Amino acid sequence: MTSIRVAPTRAARALSLLRTIQYSHPPSCPCHANPSHHHHSPGSAHGLLSSLNASPARTSHRRNFATPIDASQQKEYAFEMAASSIRFGPGCTKEVGMDVKNLGAKKVMVVTDANVSKLDAMKQVREGLEREGVRFEVFEGVRVEPKDSSIREAIDFAKPHQPDAFVAVGGGSVIDTAKLMNLYISFPDADFLDFVNAPLGKGLPITSKLKPLIAVPTTAGTGSETTGTAIFDLVSKKSKTGIAHRNLKPTLGICDPLNTRTMPSAVHASSGLDVLCHSLESWTAIPYYERTPRPTNPINRPAYQGANPISDIFSLQALRSTVKYLPRAVRDPDDYEAQEQMLLAATLAGVGFGNAGVHLCHGMSYPISSQNPGYKHAGYAVGGSPIIPHGVSVAVTAPAVFKFTGASNPERHLAAAEAFGVDVSSVKKESAGEVLSEALAEFLAKLGDQPRGLKHLGFSRGDVDALVEGTIPQKRVLILAPELEVDAVETEREQLRTLFEDAMEY
Structure with missing residues (x-):
C-alpha cells in the first residue's frame, strides 16, 4: 500500500487554520453552539447555558490572512469568577x-x-x-x-x-x-x-x-x-x-x-430595588463572549464581563427571592424571615452582577442621582438635603429599559417575567420586553411609596438632554447593554433620549 504524505506547507496551513478557528471563537460543543439542539428549562444548568447562547447568533468569520488582526475587535473567549x-x-x-x-x-x-x-x-x-x-x-x-x-x-x-x-x-x-x-x-x-x-x-x-x-x-x-x-x-x-x-x-x-433589623421600611424598599435591578441587569447583560476587546493581558479583564453560566445561577435566584420576599420585608418590620432572605438575595446578586455586570438601569441612574432637581425621598433624612436613594434611581427606569432590551434575548426576558408570576406559556417572543416591563411596573406600584417615573422625581422633558450627556460616559456598564449602539454615538444618544422620555411616567 502506498502511503500519502501531505506536503509540509499544506500541513502548516491546516494547523494554522485550526488555530485560527480555536482562538477566534469561544469554546463550544454542539449543544451550546446551537441553542435549538436541546430544549432545557431556563432554570436548569443546561437551560442557563442554552438561554445564554440564545442571545444574538454567533456569526462565522473568514479571515484574510494578509490583513493584520485588529485586537480591539477580537471578542472575549473566557470569563473569571471573583467574590469575597x-x-x-x-x-x-x-x-x-x-x-x-x-x-x-x-x-x-x-x-x-x-x-x-x-x-x-x-x-x-x-x-x-x-x-x-x-x-x-x-x-x-x-x-x-x-x-x-x-x-x-x-x-x-x-x-x-x-x-x-x-x-x-x-x-x-x-x-x-x-x-x-x-x-x-x-x-x-x-x-x-x-x-x-x-x-x-x-x-x-x-x-x-x-x-x-x-x-x-x-x-x-x-x-x-x-x-x-x-x-x-x-x-x-x-x-x-x-x-x-x-x-x-x-x-x-x-x-x-x-x-x-434596624432598617426603616423606606430603606428596605430602596435597597431591595437595587437587588432587583442587579439581578435583572446581570441576567440580561450581553453574554461574555460577545464583549470586545479581548484583553491582551488578564489583568485588564474587567470585573464586569457580561452574563456567564456561573453568574446566571446567582442572578436568577436573587431575582426570585427578591420578588418573593421584598414586599414582605417592606410591609412588616417584624418579618425576620423576609429580612434574612433579602440579605441573602443581596449577597447572591452581588456575586452575580459583580462578575457579569449591570447595564442601562445603573448607567442611567448615575446622572439621575447627581442631577437631582430637589427630590427628597420619604424615610431618608440626610441633614434635610435632597436625595434620590440609589435603589430608587435604578428602578425608576426599569420598565422602560427592559421593554427596550426585550428583543435581544426574548427567552431571558420571559424567564424573568415568569419570576414575577407571569404565565408566559402563550406569550410571543416579540412581546417579551413588553410583558416584563408590565410585570415590573405592577411590582413597583404594589410596593408602595415609589415614584412612578422621572416626572415624580421632579424631572421634565427639558432635562432629558442633560441626563443623556451624564449617561454617555458610563461606558463600563453601557457596553454590556443589549440593543444599545455604543459604537455609534449619535444613535446611542437618540436611544438614550427615547429611554429617558419613556421613563418619565409609567
Missing part, C-alpha cells in the same frame, strides 16, 4: 475581632457613618476588637451616597493612621468608602483620577493586593460586601462614576441578618 469570602448567619458579627486577629492586623480602621455608629452592629464590632486587644480608630464621617469630596476627606483621615486592616460597618456607601480609603493609602502617590473608570478617569488597573478589608453590611441591597466596585458622585462631571477592580473586593463579608 462570605460568612452568613445571625450573630456572626461578634466574630469580627477574632477575624482581625487571625489576619495578623495590629492597627485597624473602622469605617461607618453617624447613624450606624449608634447601632448594635457597631457595638458588636467595638466589643469584638476590644476583647481581642486590637487597636482601632473609628471614622464615622461617611456620607450617604458619597461624593468625591467626602471620599477624599475619608482618605485624608486614614493616611496618618496607616492602618494595616479595615472594617466597614454600614451600607454600600460605607463599604465603598472603605474600599477607596484602602486603595489610596496603598497607592499614596496616585492621583485621585488614576483608577477612576474611563473616560472620566484613567481607568488604570490595580496592580497589587490591598490591605485586608472586612465588610459588615447593615442594609440588604448593594452587595458591596462581595464586589470589587466602589461608586461615588463626581460632582464636577455631574454624574456618578466609580472604580472597579477585583483587588478592591473585601477579604470577608460578614452578613449578619440581625444587623438589617
Whole structure:
C-alpha cells in the first residue's frame, strides 16, 4: 500500500487554520453552539447555558490572512469568577475581632457613618476588637451616597493612621468608602483620577493586593460586601462614576441578618430595588463572549464581563427571592424571615452582577442621582438635603429599559417575567420586553411609596438632554447593554433620549 504524505506547507496551513478557528471563537460543543439542539428549562444548568447562547447568533468569520488582526475587535473567549469570602448567619458579627486577629492586623480602621455608629452592629464590632486587644480608630464621617469630596476627606483621615486592616460597618456607601480609603493609602502617590473608570478617569488597573478589608453590611441591597466596585458622585462631571477592580473586593463579608433589623421600611424598599435591578441587569447583560476587546493581558479583564453560566445561577435566584420576599420585608418590620432572605438575595446578586455586570438601569441612574432637581425621598433624612436613594434611581427606569432590551434575548426576558408570576406559556417572543416591563411596573406600584417615573422625581422633558450627556460616559456598564449602539454615538444618544422620555411616567 502506498502511503500519502501531505506536503509540509499544506500541513502548516491546516494547523494554522485550526488555530485560527480555536482562538477566534469561544469554546463550544454542539449543544451550546446551537441553542435549538436541546430544549432545557431556563432554570436548569443546561437551560442557563442554552438561554445564554440564545442571545444574538454567533456569526462565522473568514479571515484574510494578509490583513493584520485588529485586537480591539477580537471578542472575549473566557470569563473569571471573583467574590469575597462570605460568612452568613445571625450573630456572626461578634466574630469580627477574632477575624482581625487571625489576619495578623495590629492597627485597624473602622469605617461607618453617624447613624450606624449608634447601632448594635457597631457595638458588636467595638466589643469584638476590644476583647481581642486590637487597636482601632473609628471614622464615622461617611456620607450617604458619597461624593468625591467626602471620599477624599475619608482618605485624608486614614493616611496618618496607616492602618494595616479595615472594617466597614454600614451600607454600600460605607463599604465603598472603605474600599477607596484602602486603595489610596496603598497607592499614596496616585492621583485621585488614576483608577477612576474611563473616560472620566484613567481607568488604570490595580496592580497589587490591598490591605485586608472586612465588610459588615447593615442594609440588604448593594452587595458591596462581595464586589470589587466602589461608586461615588463626581460632582464636577455631574454624574456618578466609580472604580472597579477585583483587588478592591473585601477579604470577608460578614452578613449578619440581625444587623438589617434596624432598617426603616423606606430603606428596605430602596435597597431591595437595587437587588432587583442587579439581578435583572446581570441576567440580561450581553453574554461574555460577545464583549470586545479581548484583553491582551488578564489583568485588564474587567470585573464586569457580561452574563456567564456561573453568574446566571446567582442572578436568577436573587431575582426570585427578591420578588418573593421584598414586599414582605417592606410591609412588616417584624418579618425576620423576609429580612434574612433579602440579605441573602443581596449577597447572591452581588456575586452575580459583580462578575457579569449591570447595564442601562445603573448607567442611567448615575446622572439621575447627581442631577437631582430637589427630590427628597420619604424615610431618608440626610441633614434635610435632597436625595434620590440609589435603589430608587435604578428602578425608576426599569420598565422602560427592559421593554427596550426585550428583543435581544426574548427567552431571558420571559424567564424573568415568569419570576414575577407571569404565565408566559402563550406569550410571543416579540412581546417579551413588553410583558416584563408590565410585570415590573405592577411590582413597583404594589410596593408602595415609589415614584412612578422621572416626572415624580421632579424631572421634565427639558432635562432629558442633560441626563443623556451624564449617561454617555458610563461606558463600563453601557457596553454590556443589549440593543444599545455604543459604537455609534449619535444613535446611542437618540436611544438614550427615547429611554429617558419613556421613563418619565409609567
